[in-house]
Amino acid sequence: MLLELCRWVQYSPPLVAMRGSPILFPIVATIHLMGLAVVGGSVLLVDLRLLGLGLRRQPVAVLARDADRWLFRGLVVMVSTGILLFMCFATKYYYLTFFWVKMAALCAVIAFTVSVRRRIIMGHEGGVSAASGRLVALVSLALWTTVALGGRYIGFP
Amino acid sequence: MSLFRLCEWLANTSGSIALHESRYVFLVVLTVHVLTLAVFAGTAVMIDLRLLGVAMMRVPASEVIGRLLPWSGAGLLVMMTSGALLFYAAPLARYENVFFRMKMAALALALLNVWLFQRTVYRRVGEWDADAVPPGAVRVAGGLSLLLWAFIITTGRMMAYQDYWFN
Numbered sequence: 005m006l007l008e009l010c011r012w013v014q015y016s017p018p019l020v021a022m023r024g025s026p027i028l029f030p031i032v033a034t035i036h037l038m039g040l041a042v043v044g045g046s047v048l049l050v051d052l053r054l055l056g057l058g059l060r061r062q063p064v065a066v067l068a069r070d071a072d073r074w075l076f077r078g079l080v081v082m083v084s085t086g087i088l089l090f091m092c093f094a095t096k097y098y099y100l101t102f103f104w105v106k107m108a109a110l111c112a113v114i115a116f117t118v119s120v121r122r123r124i125i126m127g128h129e130g131g132v133s134a135a136s137g138r139l140v141a142l143v144s145l146a147l148w149t150t151v152a153l154g155g156r157y158i159g160f161p
Numbered sequence: 162m163s164l165f166r167l168c169e170w171l172a173n174t175s176g177s178i179a180l181h182e183s184r185y186v187f188l189v190v191l192t193v194h195v196l197t198l199a200v201f202a203g204t205a206v207m208i209d210l211r212l213l214g215v216a217m218m219r220v221p222a223s224e225v226i227g228r229l230l231p232w233s234g235a236g237l238l239v240m241m242t243s244g245a246l247l248f249y250a251a252p253l254a255r256y257e258n259v260f261f262r263m264k265m266a267a268l269a270l271a272l273l274n275v276w277l278f279q280r281t282v283y284r285r286v287g288e289w290d291a292d293a294v295p296p297g298a299v300r301v302a303g304g305l306s307l308l309l310w311a312f313i314i315t316t317g318r319m320m321a322y323q324d325y326w327f328n
Binding site: 038040042043052059060062070148149153156160 | 188191192195196198199200202203204205206207210216217219220224225228229232310311314315318319321322325326
C-alpha cells in the first residue's frame with residue numbers, strides 16, 4: 005500500500021521531470037543543507053546554554069524564544085525540501101532502514117522539543133544549569149545527531 | 162613545481178591511494194565534513210544574524226561573538242581538517258573540479274571578510290554593542306558573510322556534479 009504510493013509519487017510527471025533535470029535536484033539538495041545550518045545553529049544555541057556553555061549569561065527562556073523562531077524557519081525549509089528529495093527516489097528510501105530510523109528520530113525530537121524541552125526551558129531559573137537541563141540538552145543533541153547521520157547515510161550510493 | 166604537478170605527486174603517495182581505495186574511512190571523513198556543517202555554519206549563521214540585527218537583538222553583539230566564535234572556530238578546524246583529507250584522497254579530481262576552485266576562492270573571501278571585520282568595525286564595538294540593529298558597515302559584513310557561506314555550501318554540494326555536467 006505504502007510502496008504503491010511511493011511508486012506512484014516517484015513516477016508522477018512532475019517528479020519524473022525533476023529527476024530528469026540536471027539542476028533541480030542539486031539545488032533542492034543544497035537548500036536542504038542550508039536549512040541544516042539554520043537548524044543546527046538554533047538547536048545549539050539553546051542546548052549549549054542548557055549545558056552551561058555558549059551564551060550562558062542569558063536567561064534560557066529569553067534565548068529559546070528567539071532561537072526557536074529560527075529553528076521553526078529552518079525546519080520548514082528542511083522538511084519542504086526533504087519531501088521533494090524523498091519523492092524523487094521514494095521507492096529507494098522505502099527499502100532503506102536508515103530512512104525510517106531518520107523519520108522516527110525526527111518525529112521523536114520534534115515531539116521532545118515542543119513538550120519536555122519546552123517545559124524545562126520555561127521553568128529554568130538561569131544561572132547555574134540544573135541537571136535536568138543538561139539531560140534535556142543531551143537527549144536533544146543525540147536525537148538531532150541521529151537525524152543528521154540518517155540523512156547522510158541514506159544519501160550514500 | 163606547478164599546482165598540477167604537486168597534485169599529481171600527492172595523488173601517488175601511499176596515503177592518498179589508501180584513502181582513495183578505503184571502503185569506510187573515506188565515507189566516515191565525508192560524514193564528519195558534512196555533519197560538522199551544523200556546528201560550524203550553524204554558529205556562524207547565528208553570529209551573522211545578530212550582526213544583521215534580526216536575531217538575539219537584546220544580547221550585546223560582543224557577547225554573541227565572544228561566546229559563539231570559539232564554537233565556530235572549532236567547527237571550522239574540523240571542516241578544514243576533514244576537507245584537507247577529502248582533497249588528499251583525490252587531489253587531481255579536486256584540482257580539476259570547477260566547483261572546488263570556486264569554493265576555495267569563496268572560502269578565501271569569507272575568511273578575508275572575517276579578518277577585515279575584526280580589524281575595522283569590530284574595533285569600535287563599544288559604540289554599537291547594544292544596538293538592536295547595528296550600523297550599516299556591520300550589517301554589510303554580516304550579510305556578506307551569510308552570502309559567502311551559502312555560496313561555499315552550494316559549490317561544495319555541486320562538486321559531486323562535475324562529471325555529470327562536464328565530462
